[in-house]
Structures are given as structure tokens and as C-alpha cells.
Amino acid sequence: MKLLTHNLLSSHVRGVGPRGFPLRLQATEVRVNPVEFNPDFVARMIPKVEWAALLEAADTLNLAEVPREPTEGYEHDEDFLRKMHHVLLEVEVLEGTLQCPESGRLFPISRGIPNMLLNDEETET
């Protein structure tokens, strides 16, 4: 699971709504993969990123060199974009858990795939 995906994931347990974000990340195994740098895509994703959640996740994973906030004119700042590219797309959590902040429900991550299946009592239906 890449950090970009983690930044967009939200808990869909019944009754939680917008308070289901951000999912608290705990990682026991992390991997860094090289991914081709696409400045266009990274620049387009920056406005969607929730910075507080990203910084919290990056701190949990002990990542260095994480920009604290988008700089002015970030679309042309290649250094900034490269750093964001590394944080969002190259760091992968292989084993760990995600915790819903409102209900406390744990979603395990195995082989890089979070298990978001809910029980009958937890679904909206």
C-alpha cells in the first residue's frame, strides 16, 4: 500500500462518516520501490493530499526529508516534486495495520494489501 493510497483511504464503518479519516498507520514491514518519476501526476495529486495525515504517516515510518507543506509554485519546483514522488509513490507498507480513529476498528495489511472487509454489524446496510 503506497502512502498516496493511505492518504485517501477512509474508514467506512457504520456511523463513522468523515471522522473515519485519517486511518492510523502502524507498519511492521516497509519497502521502497523505485517508480518512474512523473512530475505532471505528482503536481496534480498535491492539492488532494491531506498534509497532517501525510506527515503523521511519514513520522510513523521514520521517513526523512518529507516536505512540511506545499511550497509556492510547487508545480515547477522539481526538487519538491521529487521528494513528494518518493514519499507518496515509492514507499510501500507491506505488513501492518490501519486503525479507524472513531471506532478503533483495526484493518490488517498483508502482502501490501489492506483488508477492508467489514462484518455485518459494521456495514451501512
Add this chain to the structure above:
Amino acid sequence: MIDVQTKMTERALELLCLPEGQPSYLLDIGCGTGLSGDYLTEEGHYWVGIDISPAMLDAALDREIDGDLLLGDMGQGVPFRPGSFDGCISISAVQWLCNANKKSDIPAKRLYCFFSSLYSVLVRGARAVLQLYPENSEQLELITTQATRAGFTGGVVVDYPNSTKAKKFYLCLFSGPSAFLPKGLSEAEDGEEATESRFTKDRARYRMARQGMVKKSREWVLEKKERRRRQGKAVRPDTQYTGRKRRPRF
């Protein structure tokens, strides 16, 4: 030989009408082993796939796909923040929502849960193209009704409506203001054939349709077989031998 799934993904992406030359962040519902996802990567997009089967996702991991995977049930909702995705595709997956696997499952509720959460996670104005195999017209209507209730506009695009083998249904949903629904593909080269029903004042007499046909010709035999099929009778499949000229002694 290009896989059928890949062809359908190509068509779904075409119907998605994403801005040219721009990498998008897409959602793949029922991604399975990542066959459709591979095509998305090839086209330069980034994607997240959801599937309910751990076996399929394991197979996807072995294929080393580029997108992120989630183990999840689309009928429980899509677990993302509002406005996360630029578009959504699905290949041969949404019809499964109509099956009630547990006694407590109500297909209509699961469909509504799926569509309302999908509407929320898409960026305003984004599209979702869902290729599906509806069992019958009631099922298709159930699905489209729930999608409309969730706030989507759009419709069903049918490719090759006259061919039982090639016929494909694409549910095209728009989350923003009503957009123009693309035309389905058909056999006719000129593309003049209408794929939606036309309501006109003039009524063609049914008998006119059969006047052109000589009795017992190959055309007539094929038409008669088609008629009996429509009546629901058991009819042999059409082959190259159907209605062929026999020796005079026959």
C-alpha cells in the same frame, strides 16, 4: 490475440473520456488479477483496485502490477475520501452485487451503498464506466435505478447489440452536469444505425418486412429460425450449412 478483458478495458477507457495526455488516478472495481489494471498502467494512469477475492489478489501480486490493491466488498461501500478519484472503471464485476450471498444481503441496498459511495469518492464531473453482464432487463433496470438514486446521470451504451457473442453492456455514469452519452459500436460501417429506440409516427406494416423474401430461400430459413427463437422454441444453431442448396434429387 488480445484478451477479451483487455479489449473491454480499452473500450471502457475510451468511454471514460479522460483529458488527453494527462495521467489520472483511477479506481478499478473488481480488479481481479489486475488484467484491466495493466492496461491502465500502459496508458500512463495510476490506479487502485478493489476485489473481494483474496485468491485473485494474490494472483495479481504474483503478476507484479503497478496499482495498489485493496481487499474489500464493493457492496459495503468504497472506503475513500470524497473527491479522491478522476474516474472509475469496472470490468465484468458489478452484476455480482445482484447476487445475495447471505440471507441478510438485499441487492438493492448493496447497490445503493456502492453507487452512493462511488459518487462521493469521484471528483465532481468525473465519470464511471462499468462493463457488466446483466442476467436480464430487470437486473439492468435495478442497477440503473440505484445508480440514479445515488445521484448519477448517464445511461447504458450497448456495443454490437445484434450479436449474441459480441454484445457488451457499458453502464456510463456521470457525476457532474449531464454529458452526452457516446454511441454504441455496431456492425454497420456507416454508423447510421440507431442503438437507442426511435419513436416515430409512421408505422411500418409487419407484412412489408417479409415481402422481399422468396419462400424457402436461405434468407427465409434464417428468418424463420430467428422467429422461432424469439418465440422461445429450441432451434439448432445457424451454421454454414443452414439453408444451403441441396442436390436436385433431395
